[in-house]
Amino acid sequence: xxxxxxxxxxxxxxAILLSLSGMRVDVDPYLPPLQEIILGQSSAxxxxxFHNLRNSLEGQDQHPKSVDLxxxxxxxxxxxxxxxxxRLQLPTTELEAWxxxxxxxxxxxxxxxxGQMEGDSGLDDDGDLSGLGLRMExxxxxxxxxxxxxxxxxxxxxxxxxxxxxxPLPRGEQQDNSDNISKEDGDVLNFLWQQxxxxxxxSEGPGYGNHRQPLEPLxxxxxxxxxxxxxxxxxxxxxHSHGDPPFGADVQxxxxxxxxxxxxxxxxxxxxxxxxxxxxxxxxxxxLEQQWQDLLxxxxxxxxxxxxxxxxxxxxxxxxxxxxxxxxxxxxxDVSLHQASVPRVHEDAMGGLSxxxxxxxxxxxxxxxxxxxxxxxxxSHDGAANGDSDLVDSALLINLLEEPALASPLxxxxxxxxxxxxxxxxxxxxxxxxxxxxxxxxxHLEDSDSGLSLNFSHSPASPSGSEASxxxxxxxxxxxxxxxxxxxxxxxxxxYDPEYEDMEDSAEGAFGGYAAETRKVCGASYVEPSRFQxxxxxxxxxxxxxxxxxxxxxxxxxxxxxxxESPEVVVKDTFMGRDDRRARAMRVPFSTDHIINLPVExxxxxxxxxxxxxxxxxxxxxxxxxxxxxxxxxxxRRRKLDVVVGLEHNVDGLRLRRARLLREKAEMYRSVRxxxxxxxxxxxDVFSRLRDGEGRPYSDQEYSLQFNADGRVVLTSNHTSTExxxxxxxxxxxxxx
DNA sequence: GGAAACTGTCATATC
DNA sequence: GAGATATGACAGTTT
Numbered sequence: 001x002x003x004x005x006x007x008x009x010x011x012x013x014x015a016i017l018l019s020l021s022g023m024r025v026d027v028d029p030y031l032p033p034l035q036e037i038i039l040g041q042s043s044a045x046x047x048x049x050f051h052n053l054r055n056s057l058e059g060q061d062q063h064p065k066s067v068d069l070x071x072x073x074x075x076x077x078x079x080x081x082x083x084x085x086x087r088l089q090l091p092t093t094e095l096e097a098w099x100x101x102x103x104x105x106x107x108x109x110x111x112x113x114x115g116q117m118e119g120d121s122g123l124d125d126d127g128d129l130s131g132l133g134l135r136m137e138x139x140x141x142x143x144x145x146x147x148x149x150x151x152x153x154x155x156x157x158x159x160x161x162x163x164x165x166x167x168p169l170p171r172g173e174q175q176d177n178s179d180n181i182s183k184e185d186g187d188v189l190n191f192l193w194q195q196x197x198x199x200x201x202x203s204e205g206p207g208y209g210n211h212r213q214p215l216e217p218l219x220x221x222x223x224x225x226x227x228x229x230x231x232x233x234x235x236x237x238x239x240h241s242h243g244d245p246p247f248g249a250d251v252q253x254x255x256x257x258x259x260x261x262x263x264x265x266x267x268x269x270x271x272x273x274x275x276x277x278x279x280x281x282x283x284x285x286x287x288l289e290q291q292w293q294d295l296l297x298x299x300x301x302x303x304x305x306x307x308x309x310x311x312x313x314x315x316x317x318x319x320x321x322x323x324x325x326x327x328x329x330x331x332x333x334d335v336s337l338h339q340a341s342v343p344r345v346h347e348d349a350m351g352g353l354s355x356x357x358x359x360x361x362x363x364x365x366x367x368x369x370x371x372x373x374x375x376x377x378x379x380s381h382d383g384a385a386n387g388d389s390d391l392v393d394s395a396l397l398i399n400l401l402e403e404p405a406l407a408s409p410l411x412x413x414x415x416x417x418x419x420x421x422x423x424x425x426x427x428x429x430x431x432x433x434x435x436x437x438x439x440x441x442x443x444h445l446e447d448s449d450s451g452l453s454l455n456f457s458h459s460p461a462s463p464s465g466s467e468a469s470x471x472x473x474x475x476x477x478x479x480x481x482x483x484x485x486x487x488x489x490x491x492x493x494x495x496y497d498p499e500y501e502d503m504e505d506s507a508e509g510a511f512g513g514y515a516a517e518t519r520k521v522c523g524a525s526y527v528e529p530s531r532f533q534x535x536x537x538x539x540x541x542x543x544x545x546x547x548x549x550x551x552x553x554x555x556x557x558x559x560x561x562x563x564x565e566s567p568e569v570v571v572k573d574t575f576m577g578r579d580d581r582r583a584r585a586m587r588v589p590f591s592t593d594h595i596i597n598l599p600v601e602x603x604x605x606x607x608x609x610x611x612x613x614x615x616x617x618x619x620x621x622x623x624x625x626x627x628x629x630x631x632x633x634x635x636x637r638r639r640k641l642d643v644v645v646g647l648e649h650n651v652d653g654l655r656l657r658r659a660r661l662l663r664e665k666a667e668m669y670r671s672v673r674x675x676x677x678x679x680x681x682x683x684x685d686v687f688s689r690l691r692d693g694e695g696r697p698y699s700d701q702e703y704s705l706q707f708n709a710d711g712r713v714v715l716t717s718n719h720t721s722t723e724x725x726x727x728x729x730x731x732x733x734x735x736x737x
Numbered sequence: 738g739g740a741a742a743c744t745g746t747c748a749t750a751t752c
Numbered sequence: 753g754a755g756a757t758a759t760g761a762c763a764g765t766t767t
Contacts, residue, residue: 578745600755628756630745636759637744 579623586616588623595620596627690715 579592588595589610598606603624607617687705690698698715706716 626746629747629758632757633745633759635757640759 579619579626582619583623586619588612588616588620590620592623592627595623596631686713 577592583590583592583595590606594606595603607620612620683705687700687703688697690703692698702718703715704718705713708714
């Protein structure tokens with residue numbers, strides 16, 4: 001076994017090296033089917049959710065003008081990665097992520113890879129993969145078939161549908177499984193069970209009570225502050241479970257629901273244990289919210305930003321999202337396994353469930369931490385569901401990822417952590433774009449910062465091969481006049497040569513020439529249809545940007561002085577803009593692009609060099625004005641959209657802030673009430689002990705205790721006529737005391 | 738065929 | 753004051 005594992009790991013290392021060097025490694029003969037490794041022996045990959053993703057990517061949901069091209073490419077890459085899971089190939093992407101995110105303790109991740117590769121022997125006897133944050137119990141079943149054998153069948157969730165779908169193992173078998181747990185795991189479980197030991201909660205159903213504090217172990221593994229926070233939570237829970245409130249019973253009264261912000265987008269669930277001693281036990285919504293708030297507090301600011309939009313979700317999903325997001329970097333290590341295991345979960349769970357979303361509440365899940373390596377395991381510590389909720393939690397993780405509204409806040413966490421850079425070559429491989437086109441496309445994407453039909457320009461500073469190839473196609477009609485210039489080969493037919501004006505002098509009609517400076521300032525977008533028409537998401541990016549079509553018009557543009565309309569020109573004339581036609585009709589010897597984009601000095605020089613009629617001058621100036629204004633309008637609209645998007649983002653943030661403030665207000669309100677009640681009790685106690693000179697108690701109808709300005713408490717009469725007497729009496733009482 | 742979105746253009750204000 | 757730019761409004765075009 002040791003030798004086999006050693007050789008397998010060596011094979012993996014070789015495969016990694018070869019994959020890094022660009023060589024594809026077929027390890028199929030040495031491995032069991034990858035699908036079986038990942039999904040188990042009897043599973044078939046369920047791609048329903050990913051089909052939805054595919055549709056959204058390849059179908060209608062991805063707007064061709066969407067600015068989120070990064071997300072598009074990343075999603076495609078991820079999708080391809082997921083699809084590759086059922087192919088017989090080495091998951092190179094996973095290996096890449098593996099190397100990038102490898103932790104200082106490399107052996108545990110490697111053991112997982114070994115588990116995937118070895119199948120029968122990859123796991124330890126106890127099936128412990130805690131090094132990857134995934135506890136695998138019952139792994140010996142069916143030969144310990146990797147992730148797919150994560151004790152499946154033992155899922156016991158407080159949901160009738162779930163319970164009907166999966167049969168919990170007999171108690172004795174669970175005990176057998178628990179015997180396989182390592183000592184550290186046993187300690188962790190003991191700790192957790194001690195934490196979860198709560199008779200009052202056990203009656204609520206199997207599995208439920210033991211899931212009620214999912215975050216204590218998670219928090220307990222953090223720093224001291226977090227540990228303190230966890231202690232506070234624990235104290236609050238015990239206080240709640242024993243029903244021993246420290247303050248008056250009236251404190252439990254729920255404050256004004258409006259103050260609690262219950263009308264907010266966050267809906268609270270009842271029946272949660274109290275987590276903070278500062279919160280009334282009779283306010284189940286607040287303790288849940290306290291968890292939520294505390295989770296937010298331990299999250300990174302950027303994560304907060306990402307999760308903020310998720311507030312529109314039910315708090316259960318949000319809480320899970322935060323629980324997942326809060327482990328942030330640790331997720332780097334686990335996500336691949338989660339993804340790998342999820343299809344199995346989906347399939348199996350879907351076999352008897354309508355959807356796993358409906359199964360557990362957030363309180364039924366928890367995340368435990370492994371302090372040794374800082375990883376987490378999503379799983380149950382309930383004896384009835386020992387180890388199996390790993391699958392459920394994994395499924396929940398994916399369900400969260402697949403939650404449409406939550407995909408936005410969570411996906412970036414995963415994508416950014418796993419796939420930092422986006423390679424357009426992935427798209428090239430799928431779409432069949434040659435590298436030169438991809439270079440051009442990259443330039444386009446870099447230049448177009450909004451995704452709208454704006455600011456597409458061919459940078460003269462970087463005459464790429466694609467531009468050269470493009471211009472070569474257009475050079476057929478223009479080379480006769482332009483090929484005489486030395487710079488043509490570099491700039492192409494569409495390029496502007498510094499000697500262009502000299503060339504103009506020698507040959508009339510500069511239709512189509514355009515300056516390097518012009519191209520720098522040329523802001524209007526244009527994607528040449530012939531070059532990107534095979535990209536459906538680039539269709540309709542441009543409509544009729546007649547001022548910015550130098551590439552498309554160049555092939556049929558007339559040469560200088562040649563305004564005779566050949567049949568081809570007549571046909572193509574229909575694609576020209578109005579001003580183009582006007583310019584041609586007026587025999588203006590410049591292209592509209594030239595007219596529009598030349599700097600004013602050069603433009604004026606151009607006009608002075610050519611003897612133009614008044615009508616021509618007027619037309620040229622109109623063309624320039626309209627062209628400038630058209631680009632300005634495009635920029636203006638883009639800015640307007642940006643402002644709208646920014647405002648929407650601000651609204652989301654303000655809503656979140658308002659919800660927090662309302663919760664804080666409710667908490668303050670409750671604290672004030674509590675203080676008032678304690679003060680009232682103290683007052684009554686003190687007042688009842690007061691005696692007059694004859695040893696009789698004072699009547700609360702006639703007397704009252706009041707604070708003086710100096711802070712002293714004095715007994716005053718409720719009747720002003722007797723005020724002085726009361727004061728003297730009080731003084732006497734003070735003296736006696 | 739109508740509504741919505743997109744786009745170009747004009748007029749005007751501002752820099 | 754000229755030129756460039758920004759933007760609201762309108763109309764034509766496209767989806």
